[in-house]
Amino acid sequence: MSTRLRWALFGVLLVVAAALPQFVDAGTVNRLSEVLWVAVAALGLALVTGFNGQISLGHGAFVGFGAYVTMILTVDYNVPFALAGVIAVLGAFVVGVAVGLPALRITGVYLALVTLGLAVLFPQLVVRIGDITGGTVGRQLLPRPGYGDSALLEELGQRKFLGQAGFRAPGWSGLADDQWRFYVFAVVALVAFLLVRNLTRSRIGRSLVAIRDNETAAEVAGVRVDRTKVITFGLSAAIAAVGGWMFAVLNNQVSPTSFTITLSITLLVAAVLGGAASIVGPLIGATVVVMLREVIPADSQRFSQVVFGIVLIVVMLVAPGGIVGIYKRVEASVQRRRSLASTPGPPDPSGPDESAVPARTQEA
Amino acid sequence: MALLEVEGIGVRFGGVVALDGLSFSIEEHEICALIGPNGAGKTTFFNVVSRLYEPTEGSIRFAGQDLLSLPAHAIAGLGVARTFQNLALVPGLTVLENVMIGAHARTSGGFWGSALGLPVRSAERRTRDDAMGLLGDLGLAAVANRPAAGLPYGTLKRIELARALAARPRLLMLDEPASGLTHAEVAELGATIQRLRDEFELTVLLVEHHMGMVMSISEHVVVMEFGQKIADGTPGEVADDPAVIAAYLGAAS
Ligand SMILES: Nc1ncnc2c1ncn2[C@@H]1O[C@H](COP(=O)(O)OP(=O)(O)OP(=O)(O)O)[C@@H](O)[C@H]1O
Ligand SMILES: [Mg+2]
Numbered sequence: 001m002s003t004r005l006r007w008a009l010f011g012v013l014l015v016v017a018a019a020l021p022q023f024v025d026a027g028t029v030n031r032l033s034e035v036l037w038v039a040v041a042a043l044g045l046a047l048v049t050g051f052n053g054q055i056s057l058g059h060g061a062f063v064g065f066g067a068y069v070t071m072i073l074t075v076d077y078n079v080p081f082a083l084a085g086v087i088a089v090l091g092a093f094v095v096g097v098a099v100g101l102p103a104l105r106i107t108g109v110y111l112a113l114v115t116l117g118l119a120v121l122f123p124q125l126v127v128r129i130g131d132i133t134g135g136t137v138g139r140q141l142l143p144r145p146g147y148g149d150s151a152l153l154e155e156l157g158q159r160k161f162l163g164q165a166g167f168r169a170p171g172w173s174g175l176a177d178d179q180w181r182f183y184v185f186a187v188v189a190l191v192a193f194l195l196v197r198n199l200t201r202s203r204i205g206r207s208l209v210a211i212r213d214n215e216t217a218a219e220v221a222g223v224r225v226d227r228t229k230v231i232t233f234g235l236s237a238a239i240a241a242v243g244g245w246m247f248a249v250l251n252n253q254v255s256p257t258s259f260t261i262t263l264s265i266t267l268l269v270a271a272v273l274g275g276a277a278s279i280v281g282p283l284i285g286a287t288v289v290v291m292l293r294e295v296i297p298a299d300s301q302r303f304s305q306v307v308f309g310i311v312l313i314v315v316m317l318v319a320p321g322g323i324v325g326i327y328k329r330v331e332a333s334v335q336r337r338r339s340l341a342s343t344p345g346p347p348d349p350s351g352p353d354e355s356a357v358p359a360r361t362q363e364a
Numbered sequence: 365m366a367l368l369e370v371e372g373i374g375v376r377f378g379g380v381v382a383l384d385g386l387s388f389s390i391e392e393h394e395i396c397a398l399i400g401p402n403g404a405g406k407t408t409f410f411n412v413v414s415r416l417y418e419p420t421e422g423s424i425r426f427a428g429q430d431l432l433s434l435p436a437h438a439i440a441g442l443g444v445a446r447t448f449q450n451l452a453l454v455p456g457l458t459v460l461e462n463v464m465i466g467a468h469a470r471t472s473g474g475f476w477g478s479a480l481g482l483p484v485r486s487a488e489r490r491t492r493d494d495a496m497g498l499l500g501d502l503g504l505a506a507v508a509n510r511p512a513a514g515l516p517y518g519t520l521k522r523i524e525l526a527r528a529l530a531a532r533p534r535l536l537m538l539d540e541p542a543s544g545l546t547h548a549e550v551a552e553l554g555a556t557i558q559r560l561r562d563e564f565e566l567t568v569l570l571v572e573h574h575m576g577m578v579m580s581i582s583e584h585v586v587v588m589e590f591g592q593k594i595a596d597g598t599p600g601e602v603a604d605d606p607a608v609i610a611a612y613l614g615a616a617s
Contacts, residue, residue, distance in 0.1 A: 195479040199478050204474065220452070
């Protein structure tokens with residue numbers, strides 16, 4: 001795709017995103033907001049797994065971390081939402097680095113297993129520290145609208161709830177809360193996607209892919225492999241926590257059931273389905289995944305896990321590059337056909353020189 | 365002073381002694397060939413210089429500096445670049461990006477600067493232009509934007525050469541650059557290596573089984589067998605050396 005066409009499509013996407021909330025009901029706007037948080041979380045996963053090759057089956061835990069920190073800070077400490085988000089994201093970076101350090105010593109399937117453990121442990125840990133997390137039922141970010149009775153407020157007051165107004169549309173905006181939230185999410189997602197796009201197209205981005213495909217080649221070229229992997233893991237956790245902040249803001253409710261292994265798998269499906277080593281991939285994948293969840297009845301979580309599992313396997317087998325990969329393949333074959341039509345290709349170099357002593361193959 | 369001074373390097377893999385007290389030195393600006401039968405330890409020596417293998421004994425000085433005190437990722441920055449016997453390209457990147465990877469050690473731009481995109485733009489363009497120049501120089505401009513996977517073997521070998529050159533090294537180490545090439549390509553490669561040596565003021569360490577090329581372009585030949593040096597001199601000297609003849613006849617039988 002030419003750069004100009006790409007920017008044109010990007011512009012169209014922005015215009016559509018800006019206009020859409022004006023024409024659809026609040027429920028649909030919230031669905032779109034859901035797509036955005038899933039997309040951002042999947043973007044974080046795509047960075048570490050798709051570009052850098054460190055498989056994580058536990059990124060739902062970082063989303064959960066972001067959501068819980070946001071909830072606790074805003075409810076218990078009356079920290080403004082924006083600041084709570086910044087703190088949650090920085091905290092997730094630190095946690096991500098802490099997870100990424102031991103991840104240096106393990107790779108591939110073993111790393112997948114260890115991060116899977118992270119996904120399984122997270123909800124249990126949350127329940128264990130129920131005093132601040134609300135245990136198995138979780139907690140709300142604010143008194144629900146209409147719950148203005150003094151008994152509840154008093155109870156909340158005992159929990160040092162200082163009466164923060166919640167994530168509301170400011171008066172000057174003239175927007176409904178759901179619309180305002182969507183626009184804020186859109187800006188946050190835009191920033192996250194642009195930053196990751198810049199990163200992947202830079203010197204650092206090349207080194208991420210080099211580490212994924214050939215660690216020795218990367219190291220010999222001067223890449224600090226360990227350092228790069230750890231920072232990437234941390235960054236990826238931080239981006240997932242941005243998704244967690246969005247989750248908390250959107251749902252006003254944070255409970256351990258939202259951050260089980262199912263979420264980690266959902267994120268992986270979103271990243272892989274869209275194309276894990278691409279930038280728009282996670283957005284496309286998140287859109288499909290949220291739509292899929294829509295058509296699968298909410299009471300059959302098991303069933304949805306099976307569906308996602310099947311989707312994952314089919315994509316891996318049929319189109320490892322995901323939807324973006326399919327598009328690129330089609331584009332490449334069209335281009336090749338076009339260039340073949342215009343210029344005859346050079347003849348392929350003939351076989352190897354017989355006079356060279358055949359060398360035994362040896363791994364470098 | 366020699367550019368590379370190798371002193372008594374030993375490498376063991378379990379019971380296998382891959383390098384056994386290897387010593388030699390390379391003068392600046394020369395093309396030095398490192399030859400020997402299969403399994404002599406040539407690639408192992410490259411991997412020691414790259415700091416991928418830890419020697420059990422010995423020392424290596426590069427431009428007077430203790431090379432073995434540095435980690436692997438610092439070797440490129442020191443001025444040593446290499447190619448790999450079995451290719452170590454990055455299939456997920458384009459040919460151009462593979463060459464740009466070669467410049468990693470002499471360019472800057474960390475995570476934060478790269479993500480923000482602003483301060484690194486011009487540096488990025490310089491790296492790209494430089495890599496494009498090298499690709500053009502080696503006749504690879506047409507494939508610059510193709511994925512590095514799936515190109516003909518000879519092309520891949522030249523891409524590796526371009527990537528090594530992108531580091532602007534003082535010492536270029538080539539591990540069997542002529543293997544798998546056609547007669548015509550081998551002759552051209554020999555001329556290319558000599559030209560690059562002059563153009564980029566390189567010192568070249570060449571591992572190669574193709575004796576015609578070794579004898580025609582190198583000024584200095586080191587011969588190894590079973591991890592040890594058995595001869596060291598000009599191409600004419602080593603070609604007449606009985607130990608060398610015996611090693612090669614032995615390997616051929
Ligand atoms: N990573 C390794 N683990 C175990 N043994 C190794 C390893 N690398 C090399 N060796 C052994 O060390 C010896 C030297 O191998 P090396 O690859 O250095 O030979 P070479 O001179 O490059 O041979 P060729 O001409 O076939 O490339 C061989 O016996 C080889 O089997
Ligand atoms: Mg070898």
